[in-house]
Amino acid sequence: MRLSDSHKFVFIANPRCGSTSIRAMLDPYASVRSSDPTSGSWLWHHASASRVQEGMRETGRNPEEYFFFTTIRDPWERVASTYRFGLSHSASGWHPFARDAGSPDAFVLHPEVTRRLRGFAIDAMGEDESGNMLFDEILPLERLHEVLPPVIEKLIGQPVLVRHDNTTAQTGHVFSRDASQRIEDIFAADITIGQYDRPGSKPL
Template identity: 30%
Template sequence: MRISHKNKFIFFSNPKTGSESLREMLTPYSDVLDIPYRKVTKEMPFYSHISPKEVKCIFEEMGYDFDDYYKIVCIRNPFNRLVSLYEMIFRKWPVKPPFDLWLKSTKTKGKGGGGKNHDRWRMYGTYSLKNYVSDDDGNILVDKIICLENFNEDIPKLFKTLNIELPSDFKVVKKNVRSRKRKIADYYSEKSKKLVYKRYQWEIEKFNYQFPE
């Protein structure tokens, strides 16, 4: 995540949505950078993939006006995102579990993608966007949702909204872009395809995502 008290923004690092790229671009304009979850203290509670609901509570305790900040998060086609997370989790395993079996075991809230308590990137990595950015009453706590697929067009617009003048040689950063031998569609059976459509219906419909044929 990134926080700027000067430019009044909070960026939430939704796992596997291009968030590391945007974090790097926002770093020069940020007052608060994130830390690993295991290094969280009362004085520095802002860890890498902290949710908007958590930050709102912390802001209230610190005396900051959460509503006074422009709150940003990224999203990605859930079919692509889940494959990316799966490959990241099991990248060092000699034999990966079947994708369908792993996907079925995950949740869109609660334990999410599993793992240890400090593995918030894994936990939040299978959250539906609505669950990640909402409070307990279902209210959306962010102002801007940027699609990874539209980074080149939307990032410069974001900086303009934040009243940040970019240098003439500014380029959109894209980190952790990995090529795969398998196509995204090859990971899915008809059953797991339907499961994703059901679990992530809100974001699929809202952002017009399609299954990558």
């Protein structure tokens, strides 16, 4: 999360959706930077928009005066990327599940992985208790170099160079039908907003 009091924006960091790069890019303009490793804190890197708004009110800020934005990503690539990230980063909370799963399919079908991923779907990240979307802009990672610069320039009044750090290569992994359906169920709102197409599945 990056919050700017002077430029009146809040970037909500959606994991495995280019958030590391955008946080770094916004650092020079941020008044508040996510720093709390505790899930549930409004200063956690991947706190939801509603949780951040609660924290803003607690610190005397009016969220309605701020522009909220985030990113989304093709859910099938996102799950494969999360699996690969978990495998290669032993300190990641995804690591034990990725290590034990042995494949992206078994990974996403694990009940605890499913539960955690649901918490990062765009409706969970962006809606309040009444189901109202709190984001003013939702940017697809696949078009980030096209759609992000005009948003940032409008917010800070000058052009910026779009970076993409902490990347994992596209896997092109073909999920089983069950795994693909699970991903579709978890990220239904992301698929609708991003107009993502369901890829082909492995034959039974």
